[in-house]
Each structure stands twice: as C-alpha cells, then as structure tokens.
Amino acid sequence: MRPIYLIASFLLILQIARPVEAAPVNVVTTTEDLAAIAKEVGGERVEVESLAKGVQDPHFIEAKPSFMLKLARADLFVQVGLELEQAWVGPLLLGARNGKIRSGAPGFVDASRGITALEVPTEPIDRSAGDVHLQGNPHIWLDPMNGKQIARNIAEGLKRVDPKGAAEYDRNLAGFSTRIDAALSRWQEKMKPFEGAKVITYHNSWPYFLKRFGLVAAGYIEPKPGIPSSTSHMRELIALIPREQVKGILMEPYFSDQAPKFLAEKTGAKVVPLPPSVSASAGVNDYFELFDHLTNRLAEALR
Numbered sequence: 059m060r061p062i063y064l065i066a067s068f069l070l071i072l073q074i075a076r077p078v079e080a081a082p083v084n085v086v087t088t089t090e091d092l093a094a095i096a097k098e099v100g101g102e103r104v105e106v107e108s109l110a111k112g113v114q115d116p117h118f119i120e121a122k123p124s125f126m127l128k129l130a131r132a133d134l135f136v137q138v139g140l141e142l143e144q145a146w147v148g149p150l151l152l153g154a155r156n157g158k159i160r161s162g163a164p165g166f167v168d169a170s171r172g173i174t175a176l177e178v179p180t181e182p183i184d185r186s187a188g189d190v191h192l193q194g195n196p197h198i199w200l201d202p203m204n205g206k207q208i209a210r211n212i213a214e215g216l217k218r219v220d221p222k223g224a225a226e227y228d229r230n231l232a233g234f235s236t237r238i239d240a241a242l243s244r245w246q247e248k249m250k251p252f253e254g255a256k257v258i259t260y261h262n263s264w265p266y267f268l269k270r271f272g273l274v275a276a277g278y279i280e281p282k283p284g285i286p287s288s289t290s291h292m293r294e295l296i297a298l299i300p301r302e303q304v305k306g307i308l309m310e311p312y313f314s315d316q317a318p319k320f321l322a323e324k325t326g327a328k329v330v331p332l333p334p335s336v337s338a339s340a341g342v343n344d345y346f347e348l349f350d351h352l353t354n355r356l357a358e359a360l361r
C-alpha cells in the first residue's frame with residue numbers, strides 16, 4: 059500500500075471508531091459576550107468562537123474571508139440582533155452559503171428574541187438622526203437579566219441542532235440562570251450607594267446597564283449615535299456637567315479618549331474607561347467577570 063492510501067484508510071478507521079456524540083457542535087457568534095454565554099449553556103458539547111473581538115466596536119467589524127470560512131463550517135450561528143451587526147453580518151452569511159445557519163434555519167439564533175428593547179423609535183426617522191437602530195437599542199447584553207434570556211435563546215438553538223444534548227443544555231441553562239440571580243443581587247448591592255448618579259457616556263451603549271443599576275445618562279459625547287462630537291456639542295456638555303452634577307464620563311476602549319479627556323480637564327469630571335464586552339479588558343474572561351469588573355470600576359470611580 060502506498061503511504062497516502064495508508065493514511066486515508068487510517069483516517070477512515072478513526073472516523074468509524076469515533077462515536078458520533080464526540081463531534082462538538084460548532085458554534086460561531088458575532089460577539090464575545092454571546093460566545094461567553096454560549097460556552098455556559100453548551101458546556102462540553104460545544105466549541106465556540108466569536109467573530110468580533112471584545113476590544114472591537116461591534117457595529118463596525120471588517121468582514122474577513124476567514125469569517126466566511128468559519129461560518130461555512132458552523133452548526134449554530136448566534137447574533138445579537140436589533141440591527142447591531144447589520145452592516146457586516148448579512149454579506150458574511152450570504153457568502154458562507156451554509157443553509158444550516160441562514161436566517162430562519164434551525165442553526166440561526168437571534169439572541170434578542172423575547173427581550174424588550176429600550177429606545178424603540180416612536181416616530182419615523184431618517185439618517186439625519188444618526189446611526190439609530192429602528193428596532194431599539196441593541197446593547198442588550200449589558201443587563202444580566204437579558205443575559206438569561208440570551209442564554210435561553212441559545213439553549214433552544216442548541217437543542218434544535220443537537221437534540222441529543224437537550225438534557226445537558228437544560229441543566230447548564232438552569233445553572234447559569236441561578237448563578238446570574240445570585241450574582242445580580244451582589245452587583246446591585248455594590249451599586250446601591252450610587253443610585254440616581256448621573257454619568258455621560260460616549261456612545262449610547264449603556265441604557266440597559268444604567269437602568270438595571272439605577273444610574274442616569276445625562277448626555278452623550280456622540281450628539282447622535284455614530285456621529286462625532288462638534289465644538290458646539292462639547293460646549294453644551296461643558297455646561298451640562300456641573301449643572302447636572304455628572305460624576306463620570308464612561309468610555310468604551312475602542313473610542314479616542316480625546317473628547318472625554320478634554321471634558322474632564324474643563325469640568326473636573328472623571329473619565330471612566332469601561333469594557334462593554336467580555337475580553338475587552340484584562341481579567342474580563344466571562345460574562346460574570348464582565349459585571350464584576352463594571353460594578354467594581356464604577357463603584358471606585360463614583361465614590
């Protein structure tokens with residue numbers, strides 16, 4: 059036998075010998091937060107990969123050819139939805155030509171399903187309003203209660219594509235939800251002294267987080283989502299910060315710190331760099347560590 063045939067038959071034997079259950083379910087998510095939750099729910103049965111990294115702005119991800127290959131091999135695809143990834147996910151899904159994960163197929167999960175979106179526009183809007191999402195604010199994962207619903211949506215998707223794992227997925231989901239409930243009371247306890255505190259945020263990424271933890275957005279560095287600040291808008295913010303007694307200027311790591319620093323110098327408010335996603339900061343490796351980090355960081359900064 060020539061070596062090449064030897065290898066081929068050896069591989070064949072390996073494949074036959076390998077129990078079907080051992081092949082992990084291949085999950086591809088758009089963001090690290092979804093990947094973190096998918097790992098919690100999928101446990102040992104899944105292999106999870108995120109296309110965007112936590113340090114990247116999830117609205118604007120470069121659609122690499124390698125992403126298409128990952129999607130072509132995926133058993134389950136999970137997106138945040140509410141148009142967050144609209145600019146880059148559609149072309150990738152088309153290019154991947156994977157019927158298992160196209161919109162509406164069993165392997166497609168929209169993580170926002172069943173979540174009540176905040177800031178759904180009530181009037182018709184056009185592009186002059188900025189990068190406004192017509193279905194509401196898409197930064198849903200920043201409320202741990204939404205994290206539970208996202209986990210439910212992912213569990214349903216996993217059960218569709220891997221029904222043999224149903225009991226395990228249900229068990230993992232229940233465990234995750236219980237741990238979220240316990241952690242949430244801990245996080246809320248930590249944030250309690252700052253109830254009603256006003257902050258400025260860079261992009262409008264935090265409405266779910268602020269609402270859950272009792273903080274108030276007094277303004278945004280972006281006058282409209284996705285639109286850079288103007289001189290007149292900065293002047294308004296400089297007046298607003300002392301008037302509203304703003305304590306901190308929250309900033310995602312992927313924005314330039316120029317405008318926040320300028321505001322801080324002019325007003326004495328503090329710039330608070332905050333990772334809006336898992337893996338966007340050192341020590342933030344899962345969904346629980348994300349909220350540990352956010353609440354610790356804010357409690358320190360707002361004190």
Ligand SMILES: [Zn+2]
Nearest residue numbers: 261262263283
């Ligand atoms: Zn946004």
